[in-house]
Amino acid sequence: MIELVPGGNLALPDTALTIDVPGPFDLSVLITDDSGKVGGDGDFVFYNQPSAPGARLYDGGVGVDPRRLRAGASRVTVVISPADPGIVLGRLPVPTLTVRGSGGRGVLARFTPVRPAHETVLLLAEIYRRGAGWKLRALGQGYADGLAGIARDFGVDVTEEAAGDATAATAAVGSTAPVGPPPPPAVRANGAPTRYSSGMSAESAEATEFAALVRAERLRAGVPAVALDGRLSAAAQAHTAAMAGQRRLGAESADGISVFQRITAGGYHYLRIDQHLVSGPRTPRAFVEYCLGGEAIRGPLFDPALTDAGLGRAVDARSGEVYWTALWARPFTSDGLIRTAAEVVALTNAERTAAGLRP
Numbered sequence: 001m002i003e004l005v006p007g008g009n010l011a012l013p014d015t016a017l018t019i020d021v022p023g024p025f026d027l028s029v030l031i032t033d034d035s036g037k038v039g040g041d042g043d044f045v046f047y048n049q050p051s052a053p054g055a056r057l058y059d060g061g062v063g064v065d066p067r068r069l070r071a072g073a074s075r076v077t078v079v080i081s082p083a084d085p086g087i088v089l090g091r092l093p094v095p096t097l098t099v100r101g102s103g104g105r106g107v108l109a110r111f112t113p114v115r116p117a118h119e120t121v122l123l124l125a126e127i128y129r130r131g132a133g134w135k136l137r138a139l140g141q142g143y144a145d146g147l148a149g150i151a152r153d154f155g156v157d158v159t160e161e162a163a164g165d166a167t168a169a170t171a172a173v174g175s176t177a178p179v180g181p182p183p184p185p186a187v188r189a190n191g192a193p194t195r196y197s198s199g200m201s202a203e204s205a206e207a208t209e210f211a212a213l214v215r216a217e218r219l220r221a222g223v224p225a226v227a228l229d230g231r232l233s234a235a236a237q238a239h240t241a242a243m244a245g246q247r248r249l250g251a252e253s254a255d256g257i258s259v260f261q262r263i264t265a266g267g268y269h270y271l272r273i274d275q276h277l278v279s280g281p282r283t284p285r286a287f288v289e290y291c292l293g294g295e296a297i298r299g300p301l302f303d304p305a306l307t308d309a310g311l312g313r314a315v316d317a318r319s320g321e322v323y324w325t326a327l328w329a330r331p332f333t334s335d336g337l338i339r340t341a342a343e344v345v346a347l348t349n350a351e352r353t354a355a356g357l358r359p
Contacts, residue, residue, distance in 0.1 A: 002109045002110075003109075003111070003112075004111040004125075004136075004138035005111075005138060006113060006138055006139065006140040007137070007138065007251045007252075007258075008111075008137070008138050009136060009138070010108065010109050010135060011130075011134075012066075012108070012127065012133070012134045013101055013102075014067070014133070014134075016063060016067075017063070017066075017102075017108075017127070018100045018103075019062050019063075019064060019098070019099050019100075019125075020061040020097070020100070021060065021078070021095050021097050021098075021124065022060045023060075023092065023093050024083045024084065024093075025080040025081065025083055025092070026047060026082070026083050027057060027062055027078070027079070028044065028045060028046035028047075028057075029044075029045040029046075029062055029064070029077065029078055029079065030043065030076070030077040030079060030150070030154050030156070031044075031045070031052060031054075031055060031069060031070065031073050031075070031076055032073070032074070032075045032077065033073060033075075034246075034254060035247060036075070036153070036154065036246050036247050036248030037154060037155035037247060038154055038155055038156055039070070043070075044156055045057060045062070053068055053070045054066065054067070054068035064127060066127060066134045074128060074129040075126055076126065076127040077123055077125075077126045077139075077154075078097065078124045078125050078126065079121060079123055079124065079150065080095055080121070080122050081120060081122070081146065082120065085120075088117070088119060088120055089116035089121075089122055090115065090116050094113070094116075095113065095122070095124065096110060096111070096112045097111045097112075097124045099136060108136075109138075111125055113138070113139075113140030116142050116294075117293070117294025117297065118144050118293060119142030119143055119144050119294075120143065121142065121143040121146050121149060122141070122143070123140070123141040123143075124138075125138050125139055126139060130256075139250075141249060141277070144290075144293060145280070153247070153249060153279060206284050207233060207284075209285070210284040210287070210288065210311045210326075211226070211228050211309070211311075214288060214309065217288070217292065217301065217302070218302060221302050223302050223303075224304055226309040227307065227308055228308075228310065229268065229329070230310075231263070231310070232263065232266075232308055232310025232327045233311055234266050234310070235259065235262040235265075235266045235268065235312075236259075236310040236311055236312030236325040236326065237311075237313070238262050238312070239312060239325050240312030240313060240323050240325040241312070242255070242257070243314070243323045243325070244316045244321070247316055247318075247319070247321070249323070250277070251275070251277065259325065259327070263329075268308075269332040270330060270332055271330045271333075271337065271340055272305065272329065272330040273327065273328070273329050273330075274300035274303070274306060274327075275300070275326065276326040276328075277325055278291075278324045278326075279321055279323045279324070280321070281324065287324050288301075300326075301328070303328065305330050306330055307329075307331070308328075308329045308330070308331055309326065309327060309329070310325075310327040310329075311324070311327075312324065312325040312326075
């Protein structure tokens, strides 16, 4: 059995799976193709529509058989929200997802995300096609705007009809209207419209405003300022463009390249890296305000060990949705490596001593 961390993945056996998430949560599943969008109202599996080809909800979990998914399906995303819609996930126990093989026997993996704060919806994990097989990836991506965030990123129209204290939700295929008119599509050299617009550099107005806002917040908190690094910004921009192109958030793009690979390929070597992957905010100020939204989110912004930063911004020209990547890094140095190694040895020896072992 493997304990996954956010972004961690695991190759799955060619069999049906059971995914348990016990607790005071409503569980739902989104079935998407390579575009990252649902293909019909049957692709949203929730309490009012508890089954679809290859996926069926049960009390406290969902059964998924990748072999029986609809034609063209390449991803199954497991989503939770509070069973009581009046509270946020931060007031509930931290969810734990457990994946078992056929018949519920044999634990394959377990994942416990960082405790959510003000989020009302959490993407826990996804099962996705890779070549001829399927893999599991831990996510832990939260939404403070609930069903609206799901609608935005997965192409689901959510209609809520309140009747007294009861709320009924139905799903249909479509796209949500962006805030304000969408920007005109960027144009390739041959005149064909691109799927997203980008082109932001470390010296752009957006990056400059972002750096000034972060500097002010860190100053108020008594934390040294960060410096924008062109290599980090280039990696952030490439990754943001990939997310806008596939219209979904994720540490790894559809081509299998992760944001971490983009960083190292650009020549930046780090001892530690952290990230914010966000869609929705339309300005640097709104993006920074989102990053300040809760303890589970704001950590990198105020971490004094993270001294370099990079920012990427891209707009999906089809929907007008704005995507962001902020990278926070501690650069590699020989002294830093020595200190990190000493910390690892000290922590390891403390654990060994507690277990009655020699250092």
